[in-house]
Amino acid sequence: xxDIRKKSPGRPRSRASHQAMLKAALELLSEVxxxxxxxxxxxxxxxxxxxxIYRRYxxxxxxxxxxxxxxxxxxxxxxxxxxxxxxxxxxxxxxxxTLTPLGKQTVAMIIGSASSNPGFAQIxxxxxxxxxxxxxxxxxxxxxxxxxxxxDLDSDLVFDTMSGIMLYALIFPPRESWxxxxxxxxxxxxx
Numbered sequence: 001x002x003d004i005r006k007k008s009p010g011r012p013r014s015r016a017s018h019q020a021m022l023k024a025a026l027e028l029l030s031e032v033x034x035x036x037x038x039x040x041x042x043x044x045x046x047x048x049x050x051x052x053i054y055r056r057y058x059x060x061x062x063x064x065x066x067x068x069x070x071x072x073x074x075x076x077x078x079x080x081x082x083x084x085x086x087x088x089x090x091x092x093x094x095x096x097x098t099l100t101p102l103g104k105q106t107v108a109m110i111i112g113s114a115s116s117n118p119g120f121a122q123i124x125x126x127x128x129x130x131x132x133x134x135x136x137x138x139x140x141x142x143x144x145x146x147x148x149x150x151x152d153l154d155s156d157l158v159f160d161t162m163s164g165i166m167l168y169a170l171i172f173p174p175r176e177s178w179x180x181x182x183x184x185x186x187x188x189x190x191x
């Protein structure tokens with residue numbers, strides 16, 4: 001007798017449980033930092049079992065990266081027909097996200113966690129930064145097509161420079177507005 005049983009897919013994943021995991025991870029990241037967090041503590045805070053977390057995530061690094069991504073708004077790539085108008089739109093969008101108390105706290109968590117944990121840094125690079133670099137490259141390519149900038153301008157370098165300027169100005173606020181400072185610094189690069 002051949003007794004082949006179909007394996008049921010199990011209980012469907014709960015959206016509420018997933019949101020509770022993300023919220024718990026963010027709270028703990030803020031309270032105790034990445035290194036002191038554990039899947040056990042996240043599960044207890046979220047009111048779920050460890051297995052519920054491990055069904056979705058293979059590591060704490062991936063869960064935390066997803067939690068951070070969950071509070072980030074998607075960056076819209078503007079297409080105004082002008083490089084500086086597109087850049088201004090990006091700077092304004094970044095300011096609305098980053099200059100809030102939660103935004104500043106998130107940036108501090110990301111920098112602290114990524115600098116002390118290469119695994120987290122790699123996941124954050126892949127999930128958050130790389131897609132945004134690729135999207136930003138579209139703006140630079142459009143500007144090259146319109147002959148607004150040299151065709152050999154490296155879009156990744158411009159993105160990295162813009163990100164660095166934004167972080168620096170967040171930590172050491174300039175005398176002028178954050179957006180004016182970032183735009184002025186980028187103008188040196190994009191002349």
